[in-house]
Amino acid sequence: MPIQETETIWMDGELVPWKDANVHVLTHTLHYGTGIFEGIRGYKTKSGTSIFRLTDHMRRLHRSAKVVMMDLPYSVEQLVEATKETVRSNNLGEYPLLYIRPLAYYGYQEMGLNPLTSPVRVSIAAFPWGTYLGEEGVASGIRVKTSSWQRIDMNALPPQAKTSAGYLNSVLAKMEVLKAGYDEALFINPQGTVAEGPGENFFIVRDGVLITPSKVTAGLEGITRESVMTIAHDLGYEVREEAIARADAYLADEAFFTGTAAELTPIREIDDRVVGTGEPGAMTKKLQETFFAAARAEIETYREWCEFV
Numbered sequence: 001m002p003i004q005e006t007e008t009i010w011m012d013g014e015l016v017p018w019k020d021a022n023v024h025v026l027t028h029t030l031h032y033g034t035g036i037f038e039g040i041r042g043y044k045t046k047s048g049t050s051i052f053r054l055t056d057h058m059r060r061l062h063r064s065a066k067v068v069m070m071d072l073p074y075s076v077e078q079l080v081e082a083t084k085e086t087v088r089s090n091n092l093g094e095y096p097l098l099y100i101r102p103l104a105y106y107g108y109q110e111m112g113l114n115p116l117t118s119p120v121r122v123s124i125a126a127f128p129w130g131t132y133l134g135e136e137g138v139a140s141g142i143r144v145k146t147s148s149w150q151r152i153d154m155n156a157l158p159p160q161a162k163t164s165a166g167y168l169n170s171v172l173a174k175m176e177v178l179k180a181g182y183d184e185a186l187f188i189n190p191q192g193t194v195a196e197g198p199g200e201n202f203f204i205v206r207d208g209v210l211i212t213p214s215k216v217t218a219g220l221e222g223i224t225r226e227s228v229m230t231i232a233h234d235l236g237y238e239v240r241e242e243a244i245a246r247a248d249a250y251l252a253d254e255a256f257f258t259g260t261a262a263e264l265t266p267i268r269e270i271d272d273r274v275v276g277t278g279e280p281g282a283m284t285k286k287l288q289e290t291f292f293a294a295a296r297a298e299i300e301t302y303r304e305w306c307e308f309v
């Protein structure tokens with residue numbers, strides 16, 4: 001489905017018409033993948049549009065910038081305000097689910113690998129976008145296949161930073177499993193344990209315990225991952241961060257992905273092995289229901305996650 005166009009996109013401090021939000025073909029990041037970005041959700045709530053953990057996303061953008069030595073010209077607070085301004089100016093209040101894409105990249109100046117002589121440019125786009133892995137996936141679970149592509153090695157291209165270059169790895173895995181007839185990929189990391197999806201963190205439930213790969217093996221430190229772990233803990237479930245072997249994933253009672261785009265999507269099959277009963281499990285459903293309510297500002301405890309425009 002093509003992106004649903006809105007009116008304006010924030011570029012380097014000003015709102016420009018959607019159709020004019022263009023860059024030069026010699027933009028450094030277009031050639032070398034030197035950009036960093038975020039994916040953020042906006043939700044329609046009873047109190048207006050709320051952006052889920054907007055400040056935490058902009059903090060992560062700053063952390064990605066630090067890893068790739070990019071000098072971001074805007075503070076977290078300025079980026080938060082710019083995002084709210086973008087959402088407000090596009091009159092997106094009627095849409096139940098929004099997606100917001102901040103991108104920081106090196107513009108057009110010099111040829112060559114060193115990006116540090118090129119200007120850092122920042123854009124923020126906001127548009128309506130439904131759930132990434134489909135309504136049916138959210139309700140009934142998806143079919144996942146381990147990719148033959150390994151997750152990027154942390155000493156080659158750190159998966160802890162949300163870099164444009166790193167996403168070619170995700171794109172290869174995604175294309176591979178879609179062509180094979182599955183819904184989403186699962187990555188094994190170079191250490192040999194389960195890492196994450198191309199755009200999601202991974203969880204299993206075994207014997208009533210919620211388990212997700214520990215930070216070093218997990219890849220991206222997902223904001224949804226952390227939110228779901230907090231919710232699980234508050235609901236009284238035992239939560240563990242530890243390495244997950246591929247066979248542990250097959251033997252899970254329940255499994256699911258978390259991510260800004262995917263929200264909380266149950267997994268019903270991994271490599272043609274049915275997970276548990278093949279239906280979303282009790283813990284998965286409880287966490288999903290609580291997460292959705294939290295994102296829509298319906299739970300007081302998690303209201304601080306909701307940043308109203």
Ligand SMILES: Cc1ncc(COP(=O)(O)O)c(C=O)c1O
Pocket residue numbers: 039170196197198199200201219220221222223224225258259260261
């Ligand atoms: C590779 C990868 N892992 C995990 C996630 C989940 O992170 P978050 O919950 O912060 O969106 C994402 C999505 O941003 C991702 O691209």
